[in-house]
Amino acid sequence: MRLDVLNRGYRPGARLLFAAVRLFSGRPLPDAAKLTFYRPDFYGALAKEFTHEAMRGPSAWSVGDRELMAAYVSKVNGSAFCVGAHTATAAQAYGDAPRVAAVLADVEAPPVEEPLRATLRMLGRLTRDGEVGAGDVREVLAAGATPEQVRDALAVCAAFNTTGRLADAFGFELLSPEGYAAGAKFLLKRGYR
C-alpha cells in the first residue's frame, strides 16, 4: 500500500495473524482486510461492524443482491480492487457468474429483475452525482422496493463508497481471479467482522 505504516506498522498480534493466513491459505491477507487491522480503534473496528451490518445484517435483499450492489457501486467509482472482490462474491453467492457479469455490463440487461434494477440505477446515480431526489426514490418504490429495502441499499452504497475510496487512495494490490475467489469464499462464510 502507498503508506509505509499500512505495510509495516502493525502490532505483533496482527502480524502473527497475517503470517498464519499466509501459511494456511498460501496467500497474503488482501489489503482490504489488512487495512482494518491498522489502528483499528480509529477506523477498522467500526468500519467492519458497519460493513457487516450492511452486507450480512437483517434485510429483505439477499446476500447476492447486496454483493451485486457493492460490485456495481465500485464499478461506477472505477475502483478495480472492489469490483474484482465483489463481482467474485456476488457470483459465488448467486452461484451464477454470468448473471453478475451481465448486470455489471448493462444494468438494463434482461437478467436483472425489479426492484433490483431500479435500486441499482438509484445507487449508480447517487454514487456518480453525490445526490438523489425524492423522484429517484419514488421510482425505486414504484418498482416494488419497500422503504426498508431502500434504506438497506443506501447502507451498502455508503459502505462501498468508503471502502472503494480507501482502496484507490491507499493503492490496494489487485488480486488474481483465484485470489478474489478465495476472498469471496471467506466473505460468504465469515462476513465482514
Add this chain to the structure above:
Amino acid sequence: MPDEDRKRAVHQALVDRVLHGDGRASAELRARAFRNEGLAPPLDALIGKVADSPAQVTEADLAAAKASGCTEDQLFELVVCAAVGRSSRMYEAGLAALAEATAEEGPDHAP
C-alpha cells in the same frame, strides 16, 4: 431500535469516531478533510481526489502531502475522513430523499 436504524447508528458511530475521537491530526483538520473544504495545498488536491475521483489518486499526491509535513498516521486519518465524509453525505442525501418520497405519499396512500 429497529434493525434498519442499526445500520445508520453504527455508521454514525464511525463518523463520530473519526471526527471527534483521539487522532494524530487535529480535529479541525479532520473535519476539513471530512467536508473536503478549507484545506491548503497540497492536501487539498489529495483530499479532493479521495472525495471526488478516488481512482485518480496517485503516489505523487501522497508524496506531496508527506513532503508538506504530514506524517503517515495523519494522512491515514485524513484520507479515511475524506472517504467517510463523502460516503456520509451520499447516505444522508439518500435517506433524506427517501423521507421526502414516503412523506409525500401521505396517509391516504399508506399501506
